[in-house]
Amino acid sequence: xxxxxxxxxxxxxxxxxxxxxxxxxxxxxxxxxxxxxxxxxxxxxxxxxxxxxxxxxxxxxxxxxxxxxxxxxxxxxxxxxxxxxxxxxxxxxxxxxxxxxxxxxxxxxxxxxxxxxxxxxxxxxxxxxxxxxxxxxxxxxxxxxxxxxxxxxxxxxxxxxxxxxxxxxxxxxxxxxxxxxxxxxxxxxxxxxxxxxxxxxxxxxxxxxxxxxxxxxxxxxxxxxxxxxxxxxxxxxxxxxxxxxxxxxxxxxxxxxxxxxxxxxxxxxxxxxxxxxxxxxxxxxxxxxxxxxxxxxxxxxxxxxxxxxxxxxxxxxxxxxxxxxxxxxxxxxxxxxxxxxxxxxxxxxxxxxxxxxxxxxxxxxxxxxxxxxxxxxxxxxxxxxxxxxxxxxxxxxxxxxxxxxxxxxxxxxxxxxxxxxxxxxxxxxxxxxxxxxxxxxxxxxxxxxxxxxxxxxxxxxxxxxxxxxxxxxxxxxxxxxxxxxxxxxxxxxxxxxxxxxxxxxxxxxxxxxxxxxxxxxxxxxxxxxxxxxxxxxxxxxxxxxxxxxxxxxxxxxxxxxxxxxxxxxxxxxxxxxxxxxxxxxxxxxxxxxxxxxxxxxxxxxxxxxxxxxxxxxxxxxxxxxxxxxxxxxxxxxxxxxxxxxxxxxxxxxxxxxxxxxxxxxxxxxxxxxxxxxxxxxxxxxxxxxxxxxxxxxxxxxxxxxxxxxxxxxxxxxxxxxxxxxxxxxxxxxxxxxxxxxxxxxxxxxxxxxxxxxxxxxxxxxxxxxxxxxxxxxxxxxxxxxxxxxxxxxxxxxxxxxxxxxxxxxxxxxxxxxxxxxxxxxxxxxxxxxxxxxxxxxxxxxxxxxxxxxxxxxxxxxxxxxxxxxxxxxxxxxxxxxxxxxxxxxxxxxxxxxxxxxxx
Numbered sequence: 001x002x003x004x005x006x007x008x009x010x011x012x013x014x015x016x017x018x019x020x021x022x023x024x025x026x027x028x029x030x031x032x033x034x035x036x037x038x039x040x041x042x043x044x045x046x047x048x049x050x051x052x053x054x055x056x057x058x059x060x061x062x063x064x065x066x067x068x069x070x071x072x073x074x075x076x077x078x079x080x081x082x083x084x085x086x087x088x089x090x091x092x093x094x095x096x097x098x099x100x101x102x103x104x105x106x107x108x109x110x111x112x113x114x115x116x117x118x119x120x121x122x123x124x125x126x127x128x129x130x131x132x133x134x135x136x137x138x139x140x141x142x143x144x145x146x147x148x149x150x151x152x153x154x155x156x157x158x159x160x161x162x163x164x165x166x167x168x169x170x171x172x173x174x175x176x177x178x179x180x181x182x183x184x185x186x187x188x189x190x191x192x193x194x195x196x197x198x199x200x201x202x203x204x205x206x207x208x209x210x211x212x213x214x215x216x217x218x219x220x221x222x223x224x225x226x227x228x229x230x231x232x233x234x235x236x237x238x239x240x241x242x243x244x245x246x247x248x249x250x251x252x253x254x255x256x257x258x259x260x261x262x263x264x265x266x267x268x269x270x271x272x273x274x275x276x277x278x279x280x281x282x283x284x285x286x287x288x289x290x291x292x293x294x295x296x297x298x299x300x301x302x303x304x305x306x307x308x309x310x311x312x313x314x315x316x317x318x319x320x321x322x323x324x325x326x327x328x329x330x331x332x333x334x335x336x337x338x339x340x341x342x343x344x345x346x347x348x349x350x351x352x353x354x355x356x357x358x359x360x361x362x363x364x365x366x367x368x369x370x371x372x373x374x375x376x377x378x379x380x381x382x383x384x385x386x387x388x389x390x391x392x393x394x395x396x397x398x399x400x401x402x403x404x405x406x407x408x409x410x411x412x413x414x415x416x417x418x419x420x421x422x423x424x425x426x427x428x429x430x431x432x433x434x435x436x437x438x439x440x441x442x443x444x445x446x447x448x449x450x451x452x453x454x455x456x457x458x459x460x461x462x463x464x465x466x467x468x469x470x471x472x473x474x475x476x477x478x479x480x481x482x483x484x485x486x487x488x489x490x491x492x493x494x495x496x497x498x499x500x501x502x503x504x505x506x507x508x509x510x511x512x513x514x515x516x517x518x519x520x521x522x523x524x525x526x527x528x529x530x531x532x533x534x535x536x537x538x539x540x541x542x543x544x545x546x547x548x549x550x551x552x553x554x555x556x557x558x559x560x561x562x563x564x565x566x567x568x569x570x571x572x573x574x575x576x577x578x579x580x581x582x583x584x585x586x587x588x589x590x591x592x593x594x595x596x597x598x599x600x601x602x603x604x605x606x607x608x609x610x611x612x613x614x615x616x617x618x619x620x621x622x623x624x625x626x627x628x629x630x631x632x633x634x635x636x637x638x639x640x641x642x643x644x645x646x647x648x649x650x651x652x653x654x655x656x657x658x659x660x661x662x663x664x665x666x667x668x669x670x671x672x673x674x675x676x677x678x679x680x681x682x683x684x685x686x687x688x689x690x691x692x693x694x695x696x697x698x699x700x701x702x703x704x705x706x707x708x709x710x711x712x713x714x715x716x717x718x719x720x721x722x723x724x725x726x727x728x729x730x731x732x733x734x735x736x737x738x739x740x741x742x743x744x745x746x747x748x749x750x751x752x753x754x755x756x757x758x759x760x761x762x763x764x765x766x767x768x769x770x771x772x773x774x775x776x777x778x779x780x781x782x783x784x785x786x787x788x789x790x791x792x793x794x795x796x797x798x799x800x801x802x803x804x805x806x807x808x809x810x811x812x813x814x815x816x817x818x819x820x821x822x823x824x825x826x827x828x829x830x831x832x833x834x835x836x837x838x839x840x841x842x843x844x845x846x847x848x849x850x851x852x853x854x855x856x857x858x859x860x861x862x863x864x865x866x867x868x869x870x871x872x873x874x875x876x877x878x879x880x881x882x883x884x885x886x887x888x889x890x891x892x893x894x895x896x897x898x899x900x901x902x903x
Contacts, residue, residue, distance in 0.1 A: 071272070127149045136171070171184025249263070482554060554584065556591060569631060577622070578621070588614065588617065694729050698871075780824065821863055823863040
């Protein structure tokens with residue numbers, strides 16, 4: 001087969017229609033190398049040989065058993081789906097300060113990238129990760145009971161119709177995290193509920209049919225315990241050129257916000273061990289109670305589908321299925337010589353499958369029987385189409401920039417609602433293929449309009465490479481659905497259930513622009529559906545790095561910077577508010593920006609015009625805001641842009657990374673202002689060493705504190721004595737080797753009279769073995785997950801609770817998500833615990849805030865989650881953190897310590 005033509009590059013960007021079907025597992029569209037060419041075709045042929053369907057259930061991204069999924073999906077051709085209850089939005093972020101729903105979008109993209117390696121589809125439920133939970137009871141209380149998550153799980157089962165469910169968790173205390181326990185409990189419940197038409201009957205009324213999964217397995221089997229299935233995932237697969245576990249690890253490493261980039265696969269064999277806990281089939285175990293695979297006792301051959309229905313209505317069903325299976329076998333034998341040689345049997349197999357689908361649709365089978373067979377055969381139809389595209393090296397290119405030339409800037413993937421744009425579709429065909437393109441037509445959302453040529457390209461099988469091109473003009477309606485997350489929360493800090501639109505289980509909304517390509521080859525006919533994407537370039541003139549879906553945005557994106565603001569309630573002066581706006585309309589229109597402020601506040605000027613020269617231009621407008629008398633409460637400022645006779649009051653930021661796809665996080669153009677009664681020590685100079693990323697420095701600067709971000713060079717060589725207090729950001733010891741290397745400089749800084757405030761670290765073993773503290777201390781995994789848990793001040797008259805702000809128990813009211821995490825577990829007597837707290841019914845934990853005098857200075861460790869509280873403007877947390885900054889500057893550390901430091 002001749003080689004593929006290079007991609008068509010226009011200007012700085014090329015836009016492609018990527019060959020993918022509706023069940024494509026990932027948001028990124030360019031295939032992995034192993035999914036191209038002969039190896040890619042051989043993997044699709046593995047899928048065509050089986051009807052096995054597996055659903056894996058977990059609670060969060062990174063819970064999944066990637067090795068098991070890769071073995072089943074890629075090694076055995078199983079149609080596999082990963083159902084992850086939450087998007088991990090309540091966790092920490094090791095790569096930046098983005099939290100809550102923006103983190104949820106990032107972790108969704110990370111998991112989708114992992115899924116590309118596993119070879120699986122991805123689904124979610126509507127429940128959100130609200131932070132660490134110690135019990136399933138608390139989890140279900142936060143999730144408003146079982147039924148929301150259970151109903152979503154049942155919907156996925158009734159849609160996907162798996163043969164087996166493989167739960168990562170058992171639904172018991174051994175699972176640890178309350179979300180893990182809940183995932184195990186829900187998996188057991190859903191196994192039976194999905195088959196009961198009386199459970200979630202609204203789904204039945206929508207057209208779904210009950211579905212009884214055949215077997216349910218659970219993970220978390222400990223050494224020495226009974227198991228049913230044990231799979232070795234370190235077996236090498238020649239198509240992957242590595243083991244299933246190693247290939248899965250390549251995918252898992254993309255979950256960088258979880259810290260997975262540093263994870264490695266231990267040497268030696270690895271096994272996925274599962275136990276059968278429910279089944280509707282006779283036992284398929286051997287004398288030792290073991291099964292060879294999850295599908296033991298289930299006929300997963302194509303002809304085996306005939307046994308699922310009454311033969312009276314389709315007497316030739318088994319014979320038809322055997323004919324399809326025979327063509328798959330022929331194609332598998334042919335591909336060993338040449339991918340091109342597999343085309344003939346694949347075309348015939350596709351035609352037989354389509355004919356059988358039509359016969360079933362017009363048969364007298366019951367609705368459940370039809371749904372059962374059609375689910376399997378429509379999957380086979382998709383697989384045949386993907387296999388044919390690989391065998392024939394079919395490529396489709398679409399490029400709206402072709403007609404726009406240099407007028408459209410790079411980044412044209414975001415098209416404005418109301419925009420009209422050209423779409424050119426090209427099908428480069430290598431000589432000798434015999435391919436002929438018969439028909440091309442855009443497939444667009446409802447109310448979108450298109451016009452243009454759908455003429456036949458003509459016979460492209462000439463002695464030279466020809467390129468058939470046809471053009472369309474596409475108009476996006478002004479009220480088009482935007483490319484935004486289909487899951488939203490009014491208040492991410494408190495809401496635990498998403499409001500959803502569209503498919504509630506989808507990972508992200510589908511790409512809006514697709515094209516149907518009908519083609520023929522030697523008298524055979526096939527159809528392929530492609531997704532319009534843009535090929536981004538790392539830099540002008542370089543090779544394209546990744547493909548990104550075309551997206552729809554509002555003509556004007558409006559954001560307030562920053563989105564949250566801390567103000568001292570006793571501050572009478574005004575402040576500036578900056579509004580940033582970006583135009584996605586081509587060409588742009590004149591735009592005016594104004595602010596809406598609380599009653600009695602004044603804004604200067606009343607409005608400001610901004611000018612955009614081109615689409616994707618950004619502009620800013622700065623206003624002077626003068627509030628009236630502030631009290632300790634929250635205020636809101638809204639920005640509004642007026643353009644083209646319409647108003648816009650929201651904007652989006654692009655969530656991406658070089659190794660990920662791209663999506664868009666929308667938020668209203670609001671600035672939430674938290675006015676806090678807080679005293680700030682005068683003249684205090686603070687040095688801040690960033691860790692994994694947090695917004696505490698910005699919050700402190702908004703209070704008027706002098707904060708300097710210490711650079712790596714300053715840490716290694718600079719004068720640290722210039723700072724009264726140095727703060728280590730969250731997970732600093734986890735993420736910064738230079739901090740570990742220069743830790744002695746920090747301890748010397750304390751010994752000479754400085755104050756060092758260390759926030760929590762998650763790499764427990766590394767921290768405890770590193771000797772980073774002045775006196776022996778061991779961080780543990782203890783935490784207080786209930787944010788309302790009472791906090792007891794162990795020495796209420798201590799200066800730390802008096803200067804510069806009087807602290808009482810009320811200052812621990814109104815905290816969000818959690819009290820704290822990674823408390824100290826053991827500590828030397830030189831440390832003094834200052835507060836104690838615990839989750840309901842548990843022993844008080846005193847390791848969340850420790851202080852020690854070291855030489856002339858003060859050392860503090862805190863696991864309390866100030867990194868969440870300060871950006872959210874929680875008043876008591878703000879006051880308490882300011883007091884920690886002032887610790888040691890209130891006379892407490894005036895007398896040098898007589899304690900012996902760590903040896």
